[in-house]
Amino acid sequence: MSTHSFQIDVPETVIARARRGEVAAFEQIYRAFERPAYTLALRLTADVEQARDVVHDAMLRVFDRVRQFRGDAPFWGWLRQIVLNEALMRLRRGRALTFEDVPDDESLPSDAPAPWLHADAHLLEGALARLPAMTRSVIWLYHVEGYTHVEIAEMTGMTTSFSKSQLARGTSRLRKLLQPTAEVAPCLTVPA
């Protein structure tokens, strides 16, 4: 299981207490999910302040609605969807989740080893943050959260083929950004 995993079982008793409005139960839920929630928010927004706001608002929303949760689906999936919606919503509001073309990069030899196989985590994080928000979101949702292109298309309001092309182009761009010898002009900016 990934270190980002939301797949945490919350005891029914805790959910029941949260439904009754017990703040201690809310805190228990928050503590269980604070890391995966904040990580997801940070990976999508690439901004610590925005990630903080996403988790803050998403958790309030969870607490506000927990009494309506019937338990026919895993609690973690429900909570993750709320965090994800909040992050995408915030990116849309900031107009960061608009189309920004990522050029195909054909300058690299096709037989070059994939740089992320040996890349330092810090470098990979940095390269990911330099991608446009839409491209970064598609890559993260697909590879880490395990969403399908169809699901990503629904969430972002784009088409399935757009999601696929963002994934392919983003992957190519990441390869370029992670090349140790390549001089990459800072042409991509992360919207604030």
Add this chain to the structure above:
Amino acid sequence: MLDRSRMKFDPDDAGLGAALRGLPAVEAPADLWSSIARDLPGRQAVSRRRRIAMPLAAAASLLAAVLLWLPSRPPAPTPGDTVDASVAATADAETERLRARSQRIEQWLAALPAASQQDGRNLMATVETEDLIALVDMQLGAARSAEEALPLWRQRVALLEDLAVIRSTPYGLSGDRSLADASTGDVTSL
């Protein structure tokens, strides 16, 4: 949930997924919980008020639904109406009408009991629709003219109507009509 039927297998692609999943999780700011907890009591107070008002709101909601839906139905056309309607259809007038309708639906939604049971799909649909309404509100705030605002008001009313249907049929998306009808009365027939 992984999409196994992806285009073609690329070992590098799989390697990227593994590399990303291997990135360390990030610690949330230490003071984040205290900031969330600060904002909780007010929200709980609102929820408690809603619980108290629930029996009254449940009864009122069905009546409100009737009142809400009736004005949206166009009156039966008469021969003279066609000309009158085309003259009266200015952007300002329609915006006013949509604004009023929007307000009515919001009042109706506010009167719904907060604790009404919703399954996961309905709940997510509610969250999604509310997010879309917030987005339209932001666009409305930036609209520079009545002509620009009009399609946004139409969109807002349509989304509010969607929300009203979702909220008033708690089990509607689950496909279990017996639960839906038993929990609300048949709102869809209004």
